[in-house]
Amino acid sequence: MTAEASGAAPSTAALGDRIAGAVLAVLAVAAWWHAQTFVSGFRQPVGPDLFPRLVCVPLGVLALYLMCRPGLNQRWPRGVALLRQAGLLVVLGGYAGFLEPWGFLPATLVCSVLLIRLFDAAWRQALVSGLSLTVILYLLFEYALGIPLPAVPGLGV
Amino acid sequence: MDILAFLLHGFAIALEPQNLFLALIGCAVGTLIGALPGLGPVNGVALLIPLAFNFGLSPTAALILLVSVYYGTMYGGRISSIVLNIPGDEPAMMTTLDGYPMALKGRGGEALGLSAVASFVGATVATIGLTLFAPLLVGFAIRFGPAEYFALFMLAFATIGGVTSGSFTKSFIAAGLGLLLGTVGLDPATGVSRYTFGLYELYDGIDFIAALVGLFAISECLILLEDRRRETATNQELGSAIPGMKSARQCAPTIARGSLIGFVAGVLPGAGASLGSFLSYTLEKRWLGRKGDFGNGDPRGVAAPEAGNNAAAGGALIPMLSLGIPGSGTTAILLALLLSMNITPGPLLFEQQPDMVWGLVAALFIGNIMLLVLNVPLVGLFARVLRAPTWLLMPVVILVAFVGVYSLNNSAFDLYVMLAFGVLGYVLRKLDIPSVPVVLGLLLGGQMEFNLRRAMSISGGDWSILVSSGISIGIYAFAVALMAAGLLFAWWLKREEAGR
Amino acid sequence: MAISLRPLHTLAVSLLLAGGLTVSAPSQALPISDCLAPADPGGGWDFTCRSVGKLLHELGLVDSPVRVINMPGGVGAVAFSNVAGKRAGDSNLIVATSTVGVTQIAQGRYPGDVDTMRWLAMLGTDVGVILVDDDSPYQSLDELLEAMVDDPTSVVIAGSSGIGGWDHVRALMLAKAAGLSSEQSGSVRWVQFDGGGPAVTQMMGGHVDAVSTDLGEIAGFINSGDVRVLAVLADEPLAPPFDDLPTAISQGYDVTGYNWRGFYTGGEVSDADYQSMVETLKTLYDSPEWKQVAERNGLVPLWRGGDEFDAFVRDTADKVESISQEIGVIQ
Numbered sequence: 007m008t009a010e011a012s013g014a015a016p017s018t019a020a021l022g023d024r025i026a027g028a029v030l031a032v033l034a035v036a037a038w039w040h041a042q043t044f045v046s047g048f049r050q051p052v053g054p055d056l057f058p059r060l061v062c063v064p065l066g067v068l069a070l071y072l073m074c075r076p077g078l079n080q081r082w083p084r085g086v087a088l089l090r091q092a093g094l095l096v097v098l099g100g101y102a103g104f105l106e107p108w109g110f111l112p113a114t115l116v117c118s119v120l121l122i123r124l125f126d127a128a129w130r131q132a133l134v135s136g137l138s139l140t141v142i143l144y145l146l147f148e149y150a151l152g153i154p155l156p157a158v159p160g161l162g163v
Numbered sequence: 164m165d166i167l168a169f170l171l172h173g174f175a176i177a178l179e180p181q182n183l184f185l186a187l188i189g190c191a192v193g194t195l196i197g198a199l200p201g202l203g204p205v206n207g208v209a210l211l212i213p214l215a216f217n218f219g220l221s222p223t224a225a226l227i228l229l230v231s232v233y234y235g236t237m238y239g240g241r242i243s244s245i246v247l248n249i250p251g252d253e254p255a256m257m258t259t260l261d262g263y264p265m266a267l268k269g270r271g272g273e274a275l276g277l278s279a280v281a282s283f284v285g286a287t288v289a290t291i292g293l294t295l296f297a298p299l300l301v302g303f304a305i306r307f308g309p310a311e312y313f314a315l316f317m318l319a320f321a322t323i324g325g326v327t328s329g330s331f332t333k334s335f336i337a338a339g340l341g342l343l344l345g346t347v348g349l350d351p352a353t354g355v356s357r358y359t360f361g362l363y364e365l366y367d368g369i370d371f372i373a374a375l376v377g378l379f380a381i382s383e384c385l386i387l388l389e390d391r392r393r394e395t396a397t398n399q400e401l402g403s404a405i406p407g408m409k410s411a412r413q414c415a416p417t418i419a420r421g422s423l424i425g426f427v428a429g430v431l432p433g434a435g436a437s438l439g440s441f442l443s444y445t446l447e448k449r450w451l452g453r454k455g456d457f458g459n460g461d462p463r464g465v466a467a468p469e470a471g472n473n474a475a476a477g478g479a480l481i482p483m484l485s486l487g488i489p490g491s492g493t494t495a496i497l498l499a500l501l502l503s504m505n506i507t508p509g510p511l512l513f514e515q516q517p518d519m520v521w522g523l524v525a526a527l528f529i530g531n532i533m534l535l536v537l538n539v540p541l542v543g544l545f546a547r548v549l550r551a552p553t554w555l556l557m558p559v560v561i562l563v564a565f566v567g568v569y570s571l572n573n574s575a576f577d578l579y580v581m582l583a584f585g586v587l588g589y590v591l592r593k594l595d596i597p598s599v600p601v602v603l604g605l606l607l608g609g610q611m612e613f614n615l616r617r618a619m620s621i622s623g624g625d626w627s628i629l630v631s632s633g634i635s636i637g638i639y640a641f642a643v644a645l646m647a648a649g650l651l652f653a654w655w656l657k658r659e660e661a662g663r
Numbered sequence: 664m665a666i667s668l669r670p671l672h673t674l675a676v677s678l679l680l681a682g683g684l685t686v687s688a689p690s691q692a693l694p695i696s697d698c699l700a701p702a703d704p705g706g707g708w709d710f711t712c713r714s715v716g717k718l719l720h721e722l723g724l725v726d727s728p729v730r731v732i733n734m735p736g737g738v739g740a741v742a743f744s745n746v747a748g749k750r751a752g753d754s755n756l757i758v759a760t761s762t763v764g765v766t767q768i769a770q771g772r773y774p775g776d777v778d779t780m781r782w783l784a785m786l787g788t789d790v791g792v793i794l795v796d797d798d799s800p801y802q803s804l805d806e807l808l809e810a811m812v813d814d815p816t817s818v819v820i821a822g823s824s825g826i827g828g829w830d831h832v833r834a835l836m837l838a839k840a841a842g843l844s845s846e847q848s849g850s851v852r853w854v855q856f857d858g859g860g861p862a863v864t865q866m867m868g869g870h871v872d873a874v875s876t877d878l879g880e881i882a883g884f885i886n887s888g889d890v891r892v893l894a895v896l897a898d899e900p901l902a903p904p905f906d907d908l909p910t911a912i913s914q915g916y917d918v919t920g921y922n923w924r925g926f927y928t929g930g931e932v933s934d935a936d937y938q939s940m941v942e943t944l945k946t947l948y949d950s951p952e953w954k955q956v957a958e959r960n961g962l963v964p965l966w967r968g969g970d971e972f973d974a975f976v977r978d979t980a981d982k983v984e985s986i987s988q989e990i991g992v993i994q
Contacts, residue, residue: 022594030336037343037358046353046826046992050616051624054350054357057612058343065339068332077330080593087389091589094388095582098381101565102578114566118558124388125554135555143566153570154730308870309854349737352825352855354772354992363744363774366737482864512883573734574741613855620854621819621870 193235341604381585429478
């Protein structure tokens with residue numbers, strides 16, 4: 007059982023565990039294999055490759071075990087829910103990308119309005135709270151905490 | 164008794180109106196910073212250093228301000244852990260395990276009150292320890308060489324199965340994944356780049372805070388989007404903090420054990436508050452065995468790590484002051500501050516700067532009391548703030564986290580790291596694989612590896628160095644015993660269930 | 664990246680930036696407004712930026728407080744590549760560096776070489792020391808080095824840098840001066856800790872035999888008498904209270920090992936701007952306030968600026984490169 011008290015009942019169809027086990031096993035093997043490129047010319051009793059390899063062994067073995075004897079999984083999302091989640095990632099990814107080129111204020115304004123919309127608020131609410139949130143965050147970080155934020159090119163704010 | 168006289172003198176210094184005021188400011192600001200997701204003690208202290216310079220504070224006053232902030236952030240970190248399931252910093256992570264379930268059951272206020280008391284006791288125990296044992300403990304810590312540290316980390320990971328209520332296999336898989344991710348970056352010993360794929364941004368490894376906030380905050384947000392009617396703790400009444408203070412009495416033995424474990428972990432340089440809260444939680448869980456309901460909102464699951472991390476934070480001041488060795492990121496910054504004020508921490512500090520040292524110790528006692536007093540009325544305040552509708556609260560949390568993580572390194576790359584970990588955290592939750600061991604692996608893996616390699620460099624490749632001292636053998640024996648007990652317990656539990 | 668221009672002079676500055684610095688360089692350099700610390704808060708580079716930035720403002724050399732931007736990563740590589748790519752022509756930016764950064768460059772660990780940047784000046788330096796525990800069998804530098812030459816694996820040395828880092832290279836330079844062959848220098852046992860303090864504590868606990876690190880970090884242990892200093896790697900004996908520590912040179916080993924603190928700026932800054940930045944830093948260096956700050960932090964004030972500093976950086980890089988090749992850290 008999970009520690010999350012998240013209403014959704016665990017389904018016993020544990021295909022997820024099998025896939026995860028396979029992915030992790032492949033990861034462990036790939037990481038083990040890639041570790042051979044970690045060479046330093048200096049002779050050392052334990053080089054930079056040993057520890058990653060030591061970790062790969064139990065990880066790979068346990069991943070195989072998980073593949074063969076999977077446990078319980080939560081229900082996976084479908085349809086609209088999946089779309090909304092993808093929307094969140096796109097908005098946040100876009101924010102990360104535009105933060106520096108646009109500057110803090112415009113990027114944060116756009117992102118916060120979209121985020122609030124994503125959580126089902128009306129446009130009016132989203133615009134008002136997005137705007138105030140942006141300003142408050144700006145004042146908090148730029149002035150109260152003294153952390154420089156990316157400026158809008160050509161404006162200096 | 165000398166110490167008592169010194170301490171009284173210290174109180175006289177700390178109780179000067181200016182210092183008292185600074186301690187109050189420090190506690191309040193620290194709590195606020197600690198409560199913001201992504202901002203923890205390191206940022207809190209680093210941010211206030213310029214302030215201390217600008218006001219031209221004396222070294223003692225500056226130090227009082229900054230340690231108040233340090234303690235304040237440790238208190239604040241638990242607020243978002245309990246209410247939002249988003250730890251503000253690494254040491255607060257363990258508090259989510261039982262704190263959030265408590266909040267879901269409408270016992271959030273109780274959890275906050277309890278954690279305030281547990282923090283108070285933990286920090287006070289550490290401060291008393293600091294007063295009494297500083298010279299003695301230094302002698303003990305010195306006996307820990309690389310091999311002994313490695314044993315300590317082995318102990319930590321051997322008990323990792325006890326972190327969560329999920330399956331052992333999945334906990335260990337998560338820990339392995341964390342350890343592997345922890346090796347990403349330039350190997351500090353040789354400069355060889357590992358799993359960086361040519362990205363300079365990965366040369367210093369994956370940023371803990373970005374990973375932590377991603378695993379907890381972003382994944383929480385994804386879960387919320389999936390099911391609009393999902394119950395969150397913020398829909399619940401927080402309730403009063405007073406029952407927390409009552410249940411603290413029932414948790415007294417837990418708090419005492421957590422404080423001691425945390426304190427010892429804090430004294431060991433390099434172990435830090437994360438290991439303190441982690442060990443006190445897992446060991447407490449083992450200790451109680453079936454009598455506990457850990458992971459489902461057992462108050463003792465809040466009390467143990469909170470006592471542990473605050474005790475460790477206090478304990479970490481011992482190697483910092485008496486040896487000049489920082490036990491954590493925060494103490495490293497405090498150390499830099501001391502150096503820049505012409506105070507060289509070291510074995511002579513207690514003799515050469517008694518005013519500063521004992522004023523600081525007294526300030527710690529006072530700061531603790533202030534935090535406890537501040538925190539009881541604050542619960543009501545947080546209740547009001549967190550009653551905000553989800554459509555407002557979650558974007559606020561996410562944006563604060565984004566800006567906080569960005570400002571750490573001025574790096575947009577860290578934001579992508581955070582998103583990637585958000586997706587990872589979400590998938591792990593769906594698979595019932597706990598996220599906490601991933602962060603622990605990421606956090607502790609580096610030190611674990613380096614102590615192994617240091618030990619091997621010293622011995623010239625002879626593996627027997629790992630078991631060449633009584634301390635390390637003792638630690639391994641303890642680890643094996645704990646693991647055996649855990650496996651036996653799981654087997655017994657299974658048989659019980661099958662028999663029913 | 665246009666983080667951090669202060670509102671007061673921002674409009675003019677941004678127009679200049681937007682107009683393109685390549686078109687015409689301004690006759691007067693922009694006042695230094697940003698200091699990039701390629702490390703987390705609390706480290707040596709961060710301290711260099713914070714103390715120099717604060718003094719620049721206090722001495723009236725700049726109008727508004729200098730902003731410190733922390734950009735950790737790859738022992739300075741992230742900041743280096745960022746400056747090279749985004750702010751190569753910004754004459755309002757200085758970047759903190761030290762021997763550690765130049766060592767990284769010499770070993771090819773930055774995206775570029777010494778020509779990528781313009782080297783402004785060093786303002787002070789820390790001094791390397793070799794020390795052992797106070798009850799160590801090694802009474803003098805001669806005894807320690809003799810043991811190393813006889814059997815390179817017999818002595819375990821520790822410090823705060825990795826293999827091929829400055830602490831390690833300094834120790835090997837001494838061993839080579841004592842007659843250790845290049846082939847054998849790779850077998851000296853070297854252990855890296857997170858700083859000079861932890862290394863010394865491990866030595867006091869009997870886990871390692873000797874420590875090679877900077878004096879500033881471990882001065883407390885020298886004062887308390889817990890350690891025995893076998894050599895300081897300076898040209899001349901230090902100022903009190905460290906005046907009785909023997910130099911390596913006085914014991915017949917011609918080795919010095921400074922760890923200086925200084926600044927570089929982008930490689931496309933014009934000659935005129937470069938000169939004016941060097942002059943600003945020189946004025947700061949000449950002030951009594953800087954001497955105080957430096958000494959309080961265990962640094963010896965030491966000036967090298969402009970072309971002289973540039974030549975010095977190149978020379979250091981060459982030396983580090985050749986010793987790194989000998990011990991096999993780089994091919």
